[in-house]
Amino acid sequence: MAQWTKRDRAHMKRALQLARRGLRSADPNPRVGCVVARGGKIVAEAFHKQAGGAHAEAAALARAGRAAEGADVFVTLAPCRHQGRTPPCAAQLAAAKVARVVAACDDPNPAAAGGLAELRAAGVRVECGLLATEARELNAGFFMRFEKKRPFIRLKSAASVDGVTAMAGGESKWITGTAARDAGRKLRARASAVVTGSGTVLADNPALRAPNQKRQPLRVVVDSKLRAPPGAEIFAPPGPAMVVTACADENLFAPFQKRGVRVRAVKADAAGRVDLGALAAVLCEEECNEAHLECGATLAGAFFAAGLVDEWVLYLAPKILGRGGAGLAGLRLPNLGAAVNFTFHGARRVGEDLQLTLRPD
Ligand code: AOF
Ligand code: ZN
DSSP states (O other): OOOOOHHHHHHHHHHHHHHGGGTTTSTTSOOOEEEEEETTEEEEEEEOOSTTSOOHHHHHHHHHGGGGTTOEEEESSOOOOSOSSSOOHHHHHHHTTOSEEEESSOOOOTTTOOHHHHHHHTTOEEEEOTTHHHHHHHTHHHHHHHHTSSOEEEEEEEEETTSOOBOTTSOOTTSSOHHHHHHHHHHHHTOSEEEEEHHHHHHHOOOOOOTTOSSOOEEEEEOTTOOSOTTSGGGSSSSOEEEEESOOOGGGGHHHHTTTOEEEEOOBOTTSSBOHHHHHHHHHHTTOSEEEEOOOHHHHHHHHHTTOOSEEEEEEESOOOOTTSBOSOOOOOSSGGGOOOEEEEEEEEETTEEEEEEEEO
16 A cells, blocks of 8 residues: 655645536546646646546646656546547556656546556556545546446435425425525536426426536436427427436337437336336436436435435525425335435535535435
């Protein structure tokens, strides 16, 4: 196990900071940052901005020029060994004659793996694992896609403090304040896909776009019986959209397909609804790292029941809306022992509301 100095940690921290700049743009690629240092001083740094663009190491090496020779390179993901949309980073690092490469963690993508071994074979000092937890957390969805064959699923909900998301008459605009709503919309922008149900499309006709973004997440409507109107806002450009259904009658797909909306049929569960495991597998095929779920209590409840909520971001408004309205999770549980348990991972005030972040136990 390599022993890392304070300076090493500081360089990797900086690389992680750089990687975060790709939070909303790198998709479907991981967010990666890179620092080139000599004698403890940073001589070049870069991050991976978007798929098809230079990888973090390639961009940093280009900036470092001849200064890369003999340098220490800190990168938040092991350098790739493959020719993808761009040339392999490991070979470029070796050709630049860097002295040492420190990676925060390995690349889970089998197509890209093997870069560190190649560098080692080329005589470069190689270390891996510095700030690995932080690096994996930043790309939790990317790791999940390769390791579990499904995306990291983040559910976003908003309710009054007594857990009401809409009044009995359907009125739900707006329970939380503008700051919380903006924060919720901003969360969409980091996701590969924004997922909702046909119930929400029929009730609210939301667009579910990410605000001010060049890269629009894929918008996915879970629609077991193809009830959503093809003319709904969510299917309109800009940005791609897709329907995932349990309906096998392909004749019913045409009105969506005519609008450029893809339809994927998956297996139904016992109740005839889209099997959520199959949906997750479809999202994985679509190279979704993070899926942002914004939906009503029924679909949210089904995701909870399936154990497919990896993070729950819940906005709570300081008001009581009373009985009769819709709740957060349409789950029917037999007793307290059957409760779905979480740990609070974060809590902060957003405008007049609270943002709670929960992860399942
Ligand atoms: C790196 N540095 O900055 C990133 C890496 O198709 P490409 O060429 O964009 O390759 C994508 C894959 O490369 C991606 O799935 C992941 O395994 C790795 N990403 N690797 O060395 C980077 N973004
Ligand atoms: Zn690379």
